[in-house]
Amino acid sequence: MAGEVNQPLARVILKRGREGPVRGGNPWIFSQAIERIAPARPEAGALVSVHDANDALLGMGYCNPATTIAVRMLAWGETPDLRELIARRLKNALELRRRFIRGDTDSYRLINGDGDGLSGIVVDRYGGVLVIQLLTAGAERMREALIAELDAMLHPRAIIERSAGAVRRQEGLEDRVGLVSGESSDRMIAQAIATENGIRVHVDFEHGQKTGYFLDQRENRALAGSLAKDARVLDAYCYEGGFALAAVAGGARQIVAIDTSARAIGFARQNLELNTYAPDAVEFVHGEAPKFMAEMPNRFDLIVLDPPPLARTRGDVERAGRMYVELNTLAMRALAPGGRILTFSCSTHFRAEEFIRAVRYAASNAGRQMRLIAHLGPGADHPVLLGHAEGEYLTGLLLSEL
Structure with a gap:
């Protein structure tokens, strides 16, 4: 992945007058807003720089020309190294949660996709267990770096992946479900105990809705x-x-x-x-x-x-x-x-x-x-x-x- 990050980015040029939502903070760029991509036909999930019709840099995202949402922005006004960006986003997300999550709660959403600047990625924390969902081709390409940063930053007992559903199919991805890091006992994989507002709950990783709760x-x-x-x-x-x-x-x-x-x-x-x-x-x-x-x-x-x-x-x-x-x-x-x-x-x-x-x-x-x-x-x-x-x-x- 490091080699991919260091390669020159493909360039996405927007149609004249279509840059407004991006400048306003909307991370989704629909295919009809794009004038051209150079070089044409980048791979699904490839990083791209995004420019307005006058070639002014708007930021960086990843591209999937085969989907209606053709580009999902990751950064505005810059094209940072992807690993550095992932680490920065995770650090900021954790700091935000530490300010708002009650002391009698050990379960919360750590990464909420676009809202935390990592489009297509969901990370939920249930005590010492993290559950990740990678919903897009671009998120899939960040998988290795994301797991490494989560391990280094939080030292979880385990990281479980539950990447499945209609969005992945639209992105041309197969479902991916299972243990990716940490302990490997069957009991731990299937369930965990989480605490919310002082109340303890079973979390069913195998059959539960969303990431389990x-x-x-x-x-x-x-x-x-x-x-x-x-x-x-x-x-x-x-x-x-x-x-x-x-x-x-x-x-x-x-x-x-x-x-x-x-x-x-x-x-x-x-x-x-x-x-x-x-x-x-x-x-x-x-x-x-x-x-x-x-x-x-x-x-x-x-x-x-x-x-x-x-x-x-x-x-x-x-x-x-x-x-x-x-x-x-x-x-x-x-x-x-x-x-x-x-x-x-x-x-x-x-x-x-x-x-x-x-x-x-x-x-x-x-x-x-x-x-x-x-x-x-x-x-x-x-x-x-x-x-x-x-x-x-x-x-x-x-x-x-x-």
Whole structure:
């Protein structure tokens, strides 16, 4: 890789007037914004320098001419050595997390792709275990240097790779999953114990969602716990019970957690035991959240509605809007007088304003006068470049009935 870094970079020249988003901090350059690449047809993931139509340097990125996002920026106004850039980005990312992560938490996102200046790379930390995702051809080319820097900087027990999914297929990459560094016992590879806001959770590296757990909801789970005292709580789409566990810790009077995955509910039960909570502290329901809410009017003082993505493409937006209206209508009807709702959309293609509009329609349908108390999103360990609205995906609202 060092030899590749020292080679002259291919040059990407943008069309006149198309440099604005790049100058504004958007790391994605779409193919239609490019005038030419010289030499033509660089390999997928090759480093390139990016220039405006007058040949002024805009920065450095990596290129994949076969994809819609043809260039992903890594640096602005410079073309640094890639290994030096990776080390710098990791150091800055770790320093940011040290400022924001609570002392009773050892699990967080260390690298959030574009938001940390390493497009296509995700690194999540679960105590002494790191999980990496390399989603693009350019990220794949940084693999060796990234793993070396993570080992040198953090000395983890293990580094696990979970690089899989549709984005890699679009980039022409096969899935890559397994242990890349550190311990090699089967038990360690499959699971680990993480601590979040003082609550311990099993992390399933083999079958779990994302890198094993939904780290982006950590601060929202803490918020739910702070609202849960003496409340009747519903954790819809509970997964491994993160919001339910927070409600137990917060002193809820009654908690119901529902999910369609028997495996997830099994882990949620284990998490209750792991934290020495009473086995009946949460009533787990294996089933469909909409059906359950429809049958339980005026029952819950606090409802957490965190469904999986309902709009995986822009073509899904209209259908997703109807589903968000329906789900939130059912939640509001299941809410006790004066109750509160934490409602979320994690659909990248369903914008925040669209979600808020859907929730407003739901309030009208349900005949409830709801107040918007707070806009919610992921924690500070999921930064987004200010010029990159496409990087925003998790939208949440805290609502309270008037």
